[in-house]
Amino acid sequence: MNQEEKYIKIIEKAFSKDFPTRNNVNEVGIGDDSAIYEIDKTITKQVVCTDAIVEGTHFDLKYFSLEDVGWKSIVVNQSDLASMGSNPNYYNVSCGIPSNFKTKDFKLLTKGMKLACDQYGGVVIGGDIVKSDKIFISVTAIGSLENSGGEPDNNFAMLRTNSMPGDYIGVTGSLGNSLAGRMLLNEGKRENYFSEIHKRPSPRVKDGLNLVRSGVKACIDVSDGLHSDLEKLCKASNVTAHVNVDQIPIDDRLRVTFPDSFIDMAISGGEDFELLFTLKSINQLPEDYKRQVTVIGKMVKPNNADLIIYKNTDSEILNPTVTQWKHF
Amino acid sequence: MNQEEKYIKIIEKAFSKDFPTRNNVNEVGIGDDSAIYEIDKTITKQVVCTDAIVEGTHFDLKYFSLEDVGWKSIVVNQSDLASMGSNPNYYNVSCGIPSNFKTKDFKLLTKGMKLACDQYGGVVIGGDIVKSDKIFISVTAIGSLENSGGEPDNNFAMLRTNSMPGDYIGVTGSLGNSLAGRMLLNEGKRENYFSEIHKRPSPRVKDGLNLVRSGVKACIDVSDGLHSDLEKLCKASNVTAHVNVDQIPIDDRLRVTFPDSFIDMAISGGEDFELLFTLKSINQLPEDYKRQVTVIGKMVKPNNADLIIYKNTDSEILNPTVTQWKHF
Numbered sequence: 001m002n003q004e005e006k007y008i009k010i011i012e013k014a015f016s017k018d019f020p021t022r023n024n025v026n027e028v029g030i031g032d033d034s035a036i037y038e039i040d041k042t043i044t045k046q047v048v049c050t051d052a053i054v055e056g057t058h059f060d061l062k063y064f065s066l067e068d069v070g071w072k073s074i075v076v077n078q079s080d081l082a083s084m085g086s087n088p089n090y091y092n093v094s095c096g097i098p099s100n101f102k103t104k105d106f107k108l109l110t111k112g113m114k115l116a117c118d119q120y121g122g123v124v125i126g127g128d129i130v131k132s133d134k135i136f137i138s139v140t141a142i143g144s145l146e147n148s149g150g151e152p153d154n155n156f157a158m159l160r161t162n163s164m165p166g167d168y169i170g171v172t173g174s175l176g177n178s179l180a181g182r183m184l185l186n187e188g189k190r191e192n193y194f195s196e197i198h199k200r201p202s203p204r205v206k207d208g209l210n211l212v213r214s215g216v217k218a219c220i221d222v223s224d225g226l227h228s229d230l231e232k233l234c235k236a237s238n239v240t241a242h243v244n245v246d247q248i249p250i251d252d253r254l255r256v257t258f259p260d261s262f263i264d265m266a267i268s269g270g271e272d273f274e275l276l277f278t279l280k281s282i283n284q285l286p287e288d289y290k291r292q293v294t295v296i297g298k299m300v301k302p303n304n305a306d307l308i309i310y311k312n313t314d315s316e317i318l319n320p321t322v323t324q325w326k327h328f
Numbered sequence: 329m330n331q332e333e334k335y336i337k338i339i340e341k342a343f344s345k346d347f348p349t350r351n352n353v354n355e356v357g358i359g360d361d362s363a364i365y366e367i368d369k370t371i372t373k374q375v376v377c378t379d380a381i382v383e384g385t386h387f388d389l390k391y392f393s394l395e396d397v398g399w400k401s402i403v404v405n406q407s408d409l410a411s412m413g414s415n416p417n418y419y420n421v422s423c424g425i426p427s428n429f430k431t432k433d434f435k436l437l438t439k440g441m442k443l444a445c446d447q448y449g450g451v452v453i454g455g456d457i458v459k460s461d462k463i464f465i466s467v468t469a470i471g472s473l474e475n476s477g478g479e480p481d482n483n484f485a486m487l488r489t490n491s492m493p494g495d496y497i498g499v500t501g502s503l504g505n506s507l508a509g510r511m512l513l514n515e516g517k518r519e520n521y522f523s524e525i526h527k528r529p530s531p532r533v534k535d536g537l538n539l540v541r542s543g544v545k546a547c548i549d550v551s552d553g554l555h556s557d558l559e560k561l562c563k564a565s566n567v568t569a570h571v572n573v574d575q576i577p578i579d580d581r582l583r584v585t586f587p588d589s590f591i592d593m594a595i596s597g598g599e600d601f602e603l604l605f606t607l608k609s610i611n612q613l614p615e616d617y618k619r620q621v622t623v624i625g626k627m628v629k630p631n632n633a634d635l636i637i638y639k640n641t642d643s644e645i646l647n648p649t650v651t652q653w654k655h656f
Contacts, residue, residue: 027373031564032488033408033549034377034471039367045355046374049362050420050456050468057459080361092378094422094466128378131385134461138422140378140468143362160360221361236359 007106007129011093014114018123035126037090043144047157049080052138061135063185066105068199069137070112076223077141078120078203079273083221084157085212086143088122088205093139096132109137120205146212158212158219158277163237167218167278167299172207172292174249175226176262179269179325193253201273207292211277214284219277225270225325227308233276234299234307243297245320246313263320267310270325335434335457339421342442346451363454365418371472375485377408380466389463391513394433396527397465398440404551405469406448406531407601411549413486413540414471416450416533421467424460437465448533474540486540486547486605491565495546495606497625500535502577503554504590507597507653521581529601535620539605542612547605553598553653555636561604562627562635571625573648574641591648595638598653 012030019029019037028036039046053059053073064072074091081088093113097106117123122141145157181198189195204221211219218237220229226248234241245263254262278299282290303309310318340358347357347365356364367374381387381401392400402419409416421441425434445451450469473485509526517523532549539547546565548557554576562569573591582590606627610618631637638646 028485028487033411034375034414034469036373036375036412036473036485038373039371041372043367044369045364045366047362047364048418048420048454048468048470050422050454050466052422052424052456052458052466054424054458054460056461083361084364086362090376092376092468094378094380094468096380096382096424096464096466126376126378128380128466130380130382130464132382132462132464133384136424136458136460136464136466138378138380138424138456138464138466140376140420140422141362142376142470145364157356157364159356 004129006103010103010106010110011124011127014110015124018117019125029125035092037125040144042147045145047081047084047086047143047145048140049077050138050140051076051080052136055135063190063195064199066108067112069135070109071116071200073137073139074113074116075120075201075203075273077139078116078122078205079221079223081141081143082203082205082208083219083275084143085208085219086145086157087209088120088141088143090142091117091122091124091139093124093127093137095127095129096136097129098133098135099131120203146209156212158208158216160218160220160233160236162218163233163239163278163299165239165299165301167280168282168295169241169243169276169278169297169299170293170295171222171226171249171274171276172204173272173274174251175222175272175274176254176266176269177251178271179265180254180258198271201271203273204275207275210286210289211275214286216277216279216284219275222272222274222276223270225268226276227267227322228270228325229276231307233278238302239299240301240303240306241297241299241308243308243310244313245310245318247294247296249294267320268323268325332457334431338431338434338438339452339455342438343452346445347453357453363420365453368472370475373473375409375412375414375471375473376468377405378466378468379404379408380464383463391518391523392527394436395440397463398437399444399528401465401467402441402444403448403529403531403601405467406444406450406533407549407551409469409471410531410533410536411486411547411603412471413484413536413547414473415537416448416469416471418470419445419450419452419467421452421455421465423455423457424462424464425457426461426463427459448531474537484540486544488546488548488561488564490546491561491567491606491627493567493627493629495608495627496610496623497569497571497604497606497627498621498623499550499554499577499602499604500532500621501600501602502579503550503600503602504582504594504597505579506599507593508582508586522585526599529599531601532603535603538614538617539603542614544605544607544612547603550600550602550604551598553596554604555595555650556598556653557604559635561606566630567627568629568631568634569625569627569636571636571638572641573638573646575622575624577622595648596651596653
């Protein structure tokens with residue numbers, strides 16, 4: 001058995017209980033040229049996304065274990081599906097790995113992927129393993145949309161293009177923690193609350209379903225930072241955002257640890273993987289879910305000068321320092 | 329507009345006529361977190377595969393133009409779908425590209441992808457662009473199975489596991505040309521019949537459909553070489569192959585150019601992307617299609633000693649020199 005075959009066996013073993021391997025009459029998993037899956041008859045639309053992570057660009061093995069890397073490769077895609085309001089079903093994983101990689105390394109990578117699948121849904125059904133100087137993992141995730149009311153044509157999704165003037169802007173969780181984690185890791189502070197968040201981000205799959213079920217029509221995940229992703233939402237929907245900076249959800253620990261910069265960090269920091277969405281009224285959301293999201297502003301008719309206007313509660317216009325979160 | 333956004337626009341522009349971009353009610357293409365596509369009601373099973381190509385491993389920019397690289401990234405996946413008997417529908421493309429990449433470089437890459445899509449089917453609906461020292465392109469292709477007879481549950485595919493003792497072994501086209509092309513390129517001989525085949529391989533999408541419609545149950549594409557891929561077919565189906573070396577289809581130009589090694593080249597050479605399949609009888613195939621495939625042997629009950637036995641027409645056992653085609 002060559003090294004590639006060994007690696008395929010490791011993935012096959014990890015996921016074979018969740019999906020038939022080859023030789024099933026109806027479905028075919030890892031081990032053939034392609035995988036085959038059945039489509040539930042109630043589903044008429046599928047959702048597909050791809051996110052790649054590269055050593056040196058998206059993670060540094062000084063701070064990330066291979067299990068962290070495997071985890072991250074899956075959750076960045078779960079987050080993209082979550083932002084559409086979609087349930088993750090299947091993953092195809094393409095791994096570029098160096099010649100000196102060892103079997104135990106590949107097991108750790110697979111373990112991280114499996115943990116993310118178990119926690120947030122979906123199963124690896126195929127992929128490719130190729131030689132590469134630096135590690136890259138490109139995952140394509142396939143999800144399905146929920147049916148809003150029994151009619152097969154009625155599957156619905158949240159899109160970037162659907163924000164309207166008058167909509168409230170909401171966000172799940174709190175912002176800036178992942179950036180804090182990365183900054184502390186870069187300073188050599190390894191074991192702390194923030195660095196754990198940076199290394200093992202949580203995709204908001206359940207939030208995405210809660211939102212789409214409540215009739216939310218527009219959403220994006222915060223992968224490049226609030227400022228950057230809100231700009232994308234505004235551009236795609238042709239609206240301007242008014243954000244009340246005092247309402248941005250910020251973890252108390254972030255305020256304490258970074259007393260001079262927590263607001264800028266919450267506005268610029270990427271990879272929080274929270275969901276940023278707009279809705280007609282907070283009362284669209286179920287009573288017990290309302291507490292888990294924060295309204296941070298409102299969309300208005302497009303203003304040619306600005307995509308986003310930041311104010312405080314006293315309506316003073318602010319100019320927070322925005323730093324581009326760079327993957328590229 | 330940053331570089332990543334420029335690249336996304338280039339892909340969006342190339343494929344927007346073939347698939348709606350964002351803001352369509354039912355389908356969403358490039359420009360959101362995920363793409364959404366509708367599923368035809370007659371399709372109950374989908375086929376998905378991933379193949380990645382990496383600079384230095386799968387192509388060398390000394391010989392390959394970026395248009396060749398774009399072409400290859402798509403056709404290797406079309407070939408995997410073809411081997412299942414599946415029609416290609418959608419691609420998600422993950423590109424790792426260096427910082428010094430230029431807009432015109434990305435246009436060439438996209439042009440190659442678009443040409444392959446136009447020629448063999450399917451459309452790019454999404455992907456990811458990340459920074460990487462060396463170019464990699466990982467493509468996930470989604471295809472659909474044809475329906476054998478009107479019943480939605482009746483979609484069928486060719487699998488590696490379905491070969492049976494008594495089956496004839498068939499192959500499309502001819503073998504060894506791509507290896508010849510690579511060898512000549514490595515010797516600095518750029519413009520020749522074989523190197524064109526190596527740089528612009530043709531996936532056998534139509535053959536895959538012809539075969540599956542004729543009731544062929546087992547197939548693999550020749551990406552690692554006849555020997556290596558036939559071994560995989562034998563292992564997966566638990567059979568032994570008897571191959572008549574004199575019947576292996578070899579291009580006359582290969583015999584002339586490599587008079588001492590054409591047989592070994594046809595047995596070892598990878599990336600021919602022909603289809604290798606087994607069937608009960610050649611008469612399963614339509615009369616006008618029979619001429620386009622060659623029967624090279626027969627499957628027998630498994631023999632513990634060998635997966636493949638090579639003989640000539642005089643039934644002498646041969647030991648061809650097999651060289652492993654190495655992607656990894």
